[in-house]
Amino acid sequence: MIELPQHQRKGESPEFVQTSTAAAMTLKLFPGRFYRKAKLRALNLLLTYKDGCKANCSYCGLSSSRKINEQTFIRVDWPTFALDEVISRVNLYGINLERVCVSMVTHRRAYNDMLSIVKRFRDKTDLRISTLIAPTLIKDREMIEKIKAEGADMCGIAVDCATPELFKALRGSGVRGPHIWEHYWKVVKDAASVFGIYNVSVHFVVGLGETEKEMLRAIQKAYTLGAEAHLFSFYPEVGSTMENHPRPSIGSYRRIQLGRYLIHRGYASVDDFAFDDKEHVKSFGVPENVIEEIIDDGNAFMTSGCRGNGSEVACNRPYGNERPSEKLRNYPFIPNIEDNKDIREQLLDYSF
Amino acid sequence: MELKSADVLKVRELEFPLDRFYYRGKKSHLWVKMRDGITEVGMDAFLVHSTGYLNYISINTGEVKQGKGVGNFESAKFVSRIFSPINGKIIEVNQKALDNPRQINASPYTTWLFKIEPSNPQELEGDDFISSSIELKEWIEADLIELDGE
Incomplete structure (x- = not known):
């Protein structure tokens, strides 16, 4: 009969890693299919330790203060598998995969283990390699240089919060967490100088309490430093401090996606945008026909993430931010005509 | 209606x-x-396997028509409708299965979803129903190949 997922951690990194549900399905370690025939293009792996992540971020499923012992993170199960098994299955079933992302957690062993996992993927697979690094463990530029030397070609930093106040409250001293805003941005700057501009990404979680203006300013800040902004829509993790915090409205999320796209593609900067008294975007400062073309094209509303073999995003995280029965926040494929119709309406949605 | 055996086909x-x-x-x-x-x-088993670990199931009660939607099922990455196989009336829903859908992953054939009082039991002899192992094998194999291609 069909086995249920094993939530018991079987081992620790570097011999074991947690994979996203989508990755486990793609590698045929989990049963299941993707709604609308989405295809996963990047494998997301997370380092795993018995004593867990040492940080305490309010919204995170990995937080040491989480009240329940569930292995969910960003909405879904992250089962643990042997790294050897994952690598052998990448070579067997990973025909659509272009990239792997090795994510550190805040744990004293995570840096060296991440390096060893990167090296294993470099030696045993053809995948491009990203690392999502934990800046609190990164003491100097040389540590970033070593990541590149081991085989990673892109590097992500999860700043997550749009403002220093939110960062402090949700990740720093406000939750007795170890993270420091200024250090995170220093690591972004150093990473951009090591990996090259736009080979570095800053993750932002929309909906942690910021305004649209604050988020777009943060996106602009990252872009000016040579880092792409990759967006996530907040999804409350059961048992986390923010389990009852509302998700961002889809209208806000769409406007931030569009603003990000305009900044990244050079159509506008945040200073061209106009905001109302609640700091919602009222105008993007570009001609209406340009906005219409961008909506028709759909790319602005697709998942933002590290690129694959070409210029397209590989890290497409299907249904990572919402249930498949809900309106998609990040499209893992090009939106169709019906989706475009939804997007047009959502961009004008200012109800909360 | 009596079936011939309690054998199990494995595909x-x-x-x-x-x-x-x-x-x-x-x-x-x-x-x-x-x-x-x-x-x-x-x-x-094909539906359970292809859907993955079930998270949500909903079933409506009352009169139903063959081929019309009576509910939904959803896993982490997939969602679809449940259609009534026959005409009749849904008289009972398995609330335990709805509350813990992964029970269906663990044991799909002992976990029923709903019960219908059929209008016409002869409907089970129609083309939309399979009971022979040969036909069943062909159908499942074809759908598994389609699934492999996704």
Whole structure:
């Protein structure tokens, strides 16, 4: 009969890693299919330790203060598998995969283990390699240089919060967490100088309490430093401090996606945008026909993430931010005509 | 209606007991079993396997028509409709299965989803139902190949 997922951690990194549900399905370690025939293009792996992540971020499923012992993170199960098994299955079933992302957690062993996992993927697979690094463990530029030397070609930093106040409250001293805003941005700057501009990404979680203006300013800040902004829509993790915090409205999320796209593609900067008294975007400062073309094209509303073999995003995280029965926040494929119709309406949605 | 045996057909790692009918209308993969004039309906191994670990199931009660939607099922990455295999009236829903859908992943053939009082039990002899192992094997193999291609 069909086995249920094993939530018991079987081992620790570097011999074991947690994979996203989508990755486990793609590698045929989990049963299941993707709604609308989405295809996963990047494998997301997370380092795993018995004593867990040492940080305490309010919204995170990995937080040491989480009240329940569930292995969910960003909405879904992250089962643990042997790294050897994952690598052998990448070579067997990973025909659509272009990239792997090795994510550190805040744990004293995570840096060296991440390096060893990167090296294993470099030696045993053809995948491009990203690392999502934990800046609190990164003491100097040389540590970033070593990541590149081991085989990673892109590097992500999860700043997550749009403002220093939110960062402090949700990740720093406000939750007795170890993270420091200024250090995170220093690591972004150093990473951009090591990996090259736009080979570095800053993750932002929309909906942690910021305004649209604050988020777009943060996106602009990252872009000016040579880092792409990759967006996530907040999804409350059961048992986390923010389990009852509302998700961002889809209208806000769409406007931030569009603003990000305009900044990244050079159509506008945040200073061209106009905001109302609640700091919602009222105008993007570009001609209406340009906005219409961008909506028709759909790319602005697709998942933002590290690129694959070409210029397209590989890290497409299907249904990572919402249930498949809900309106998609990040499209893992090009939106169709019906989706475009939804997007047009959502961009004008200012109800909360 | 008596079925011939309680044998089990195995296609790849998936099992299909031959003591029941399988509904393939609307690309469904539901099993249907008559017990004391009432039809029990559940999800077959192909549907459970292809959907993944179930998180949510909803079923409406009341009058139903064959091929019309009666509910939804959802896993982490997939969602779809549940269609009624026959005409009749849903008289009972398995609330335990709805509350803990992963029970269906663990044991799809002992976990029924809903029971229908059929308007016409002869419907099970229609083309949308399969009970022979040969036909069942062909159907499952074809759908597994399609699934492999996704």
